[in-house]
Amino acid sequence: MIQLYNVYKAYQSSHPVLIDISMVIREGAFVFITGPSGAGKSTLLKILFRWEKFDRGQVLVNRMNIGKIPEDRLYLLRRKIGVVFQDYKLLPNKTIFENVAFALEIMGADRKAIRYQTWEALKNVGLTHKKDAYPLQLSGGEQQRTAIARALVNRPKILLADEPTGNLDPDIASEILSLFEAANKAGTTIVLATHSQDLLRQSDHPIVTLNQGRILETQFTG
Amino acid sequence: MFRNALHYAIANIRSNRQVCLASIGSIAVALSFPGLFLFIFVNLNSFLSNWNREVQLMVYLKDDITQQQQVDIEALLQQSPNAEMVTFISREDAWTDFQTLFADKSGLLEELDFNPLPASFRVHFKEGPDRVDTIRGAADSTKGVPGIESIDYGEQWIASFETFLIFLKIFLVALGGILAMGVLLIISNTIKLSVYSRREEIELMLLIGANPRFIKTPFFLEGIFHGTVGAIISIGLLKLLHLYFQFNFEGTFGSMTQGIEFQFIGIFYIAMIIGASMLVGWLGSSLSVNQFLKSYQK
Ligand SMILES: Nc1ncnc2c1ncn2[C@@H]1O[C@H](COP(=O)(O)OP(=O)(O)OP(=O)(O)O)[C@@H](O)[C@H]1O
Ligand SMILES: [Mg+2]
Numbered sequence: 001m002i003q004l005y006n007v008y009k010a011y012q013s014s015h016p017v018l019i020d021i022s023m024v025i026r027e028g029a030f031v032f033i034t035g036p037s038g039a040g041k042s043t044l045l046k047i048l049f050r051w052e053k054f055d056r057g058q059v060l061v062n063r064m065n066i067g068k069i070p071e072d073r074l075y076l077l078r079r080k081i082g083v084v085f086q087d088y089k090l091l092p093n094k095t096i097f098e099n100v101a102f103a104l105e106i107m108g109a110d111r112k113a114i115r116y117q118t119w120e121a122l123k124n125v126g127l128t129h130k131k132d133a134y135p136l137q138l139s140g141g142e143q144q145r146t147a148i149a150r151a152l153v154n155r156p157k158i159l160l161a162d163e164p165t166g167n168l169d170p171d172i173a174s175e176i177l178s179l180f181e182a183a184n185k186a187g188t189t190i191v192l193a194t195h196s197q198d199l200l201r202q203s204d205h206p207i208v209t210l211n212q213g214r215i216l217e218t219q220f221t222g
Numbered sequence: 223m224f225r226n227a228l229h230y231a232i233a234n235i236r237s238n239r240q241v242c243l244a245s246i247g248s249i250a251v252a253l254s255f256p257g258l259f260l261f262i263f264v265n266l267n268s269f270l271s272n273w274n275r276e277v278q279l280m281v282y283l284k285d286d287i288t289q290q291q292q293v294d295i296e297a298l299l300q301q302s303p304n305a306e307m308v309t310f311i312s313r314e315d316a317w318t319d320f321q322t323l324f325a326d327k328s329g330l331l332e333e334l335d336f337n338p339l340p341a342s343f344r345v346h347f348k349e350g351p352d353r354v355d356t357i358r359g360a361a362d363s364t365k366g367v368p369g370i371e372s373i374d375y376g377e378q379w380i381a382s383f384e385t386f387l388i389f390l391k392i393f394l395v396a397l398g399g400i401l402a403m404g405v406l407l408i409i410s411n412t413i414k415l416s417v418y419s420r421r422e423e424i425e426l427m428l429l430i431g432a433n434p435r436f437i438k439t440p441f442f443l444e445g446i447f448h449g450t451v452g453a454i455i456s457i458g459l460l461k462l463l464h465l466y467f468q469f470n471f472e473g474t475f476g477s478m479t480q481g482i483e484f485q486f487i488g489i490f491y492i493a494m495i496i497g498a499s500m501l502v503g504w505l506g507s508s509l510s511v512n513q514f515l516k517s518y519q520k
Binding site: 049051052053071072075076077078079080081083085089091102103105106107108150151 | 422426436
């Protein structure tokens with residue numbers, strides 16, 4: 001599903017952030033990326049949906065050679081990938097329902113499909129009772145659930161999550177993790193970046209540890 | 223998709239009502255200037271063509287002209303292309319006409335005990351687009367024929383008026399160009415504000431896979447809306463001016479403007495102003511939106 005060969009990335013003129021990273025993530029896998037702050041976890045995720053460019057190497061996502069996609073067709077790649085952002089990126093002037101529906105609206109889906117799929121997505125994260133609330137009226141965990149619902153609403157093949165439990169207390173964090181587990185069971189390939197040891201201990205998925213732009217180790221637990 | 227874009231455009235306009243009104247107002251005022259000059263131009267042009275319709279060639283004859291010379295001149299004039307009617311006006315006829323025209327000032331005329339007016343031929347030409355040119359040609363070919371004292375068809379007046387109109391036309395094009403640039407700046411700035419006020423939403427749209435065209439279209443519609451409404455308001459202002467002129471001045475200039483009405487700029491010019499303004503609206507907004515989206519290309 002995702003293949004990286006010798007991916008090298010440096011932000012403008014600074015020292016490299018990713019150095020010759022290679023990995024293969026199979027369809028239906030659930031992979032953790034961890035490592036200290038500044039190791040390049042977020043950068044790696046951003047490369048996968050081509051929010052950032054990379055300088056050398058090859059990246060295949062869903063059989064697309066993403067280094068070769070022209071700028072005006074990138075949106076087609078991004079539609080195949082759901083992303084959960086660390087800062088949620090919910091629109092404050094839209095309700096929870098509208099925020100989730102937004103991901104379908106921008107693809108020009110028809111109203112009926114939007115209503116049905118949005119409802120389903122909210123149901124999956126247990127938020128239907130809050131559908132008319134605004135993001136700022138929700139707790140952090142609920143906001144994160146909304147963000148997950150939005151990332152999954154168009155049933156992407158791949159879900160990327162950057163520090164999805166960063167600002168949440170441990171109980172809420174494991175609830176959130178179980179949502180990812182459920183999505184994974186349903187067939188979504190998941191790449192989750194975190195430096196929370198708690199979260200890593202709770203699951204039995206492979207863990208890739210980055211350090212200073214290189215893969216330090218890959219653990220296969222469970 | 224288009225309905226969605228329209229929906230977003232309307233939301234944009236609603237949430238930036240102040241900026242939107244300011245923008246449309248400035249556009250309306252800016253476009254009123256070339257509109258005003260266009261109005262003046264159109265009317266001067268119609269004065270000119272009305273006047274042209276009345277132009278005739280006057281060929282004044284020398285007092286000592288021979289019978290043969292007079293016959294030759296008449297034949298020559300009758301042969302000029304498009305000549306419709308050649309009338310001979312004797313010295314006596316001219317004198318009578320003159321006296322009736324200035325009857326109320328006859329006190330002045332009674333002092334004159336001789337007839338100072340020459341005999342003349344008056345040549346009427348057929349209507350046509352090149353009427354003045356035809357008359358000019360006829361005048362040139364009669365010049366220097368023996369027995370002719372002078373030729374007159376108001377050429378000085380027409381020539382300088384035509385030159386003036388050409389200058390006005392150039393001025394109009396230049397003014398239109400400059401103000402189109404002004405409108406472009408106004409619209410691109412307004413749209414820039416509109417884009418910035420939605421930058422979070424736009425960034426999110428890019429992140430989750432919106433087609434850039436989907437993002438741009440509402441702003442294009444917004445820019446086109448500003449341009450169109452601004453143009454329509456400026457034409458409305460112009461129409462008010464036209465009505466004012468009609469009610470206050472039409473037909474009161476006496477003989478000079480008898481039968482002449484104030485023309486409103488034609489449907490062609492109206493369509494051109496609105497069309498150009500729409501185009502500038504689209505151009506201004508696409509400048510701003512594209513520039514903004516480019517900042518996200520890495
Ligand atoms: N847009 C950018 N421009 C320049 N440098 C950047 C940019 N984004 C990240 N970096 C740098 O790249 C390096 C890796 O950043 P990245 O965000 O990928 O790390 P991370 O592993 O996600 O860290 P954290 O755990 O703190 O989120 C850091 O040194 C950071 O300063
Ligand atoms: Mg990070």
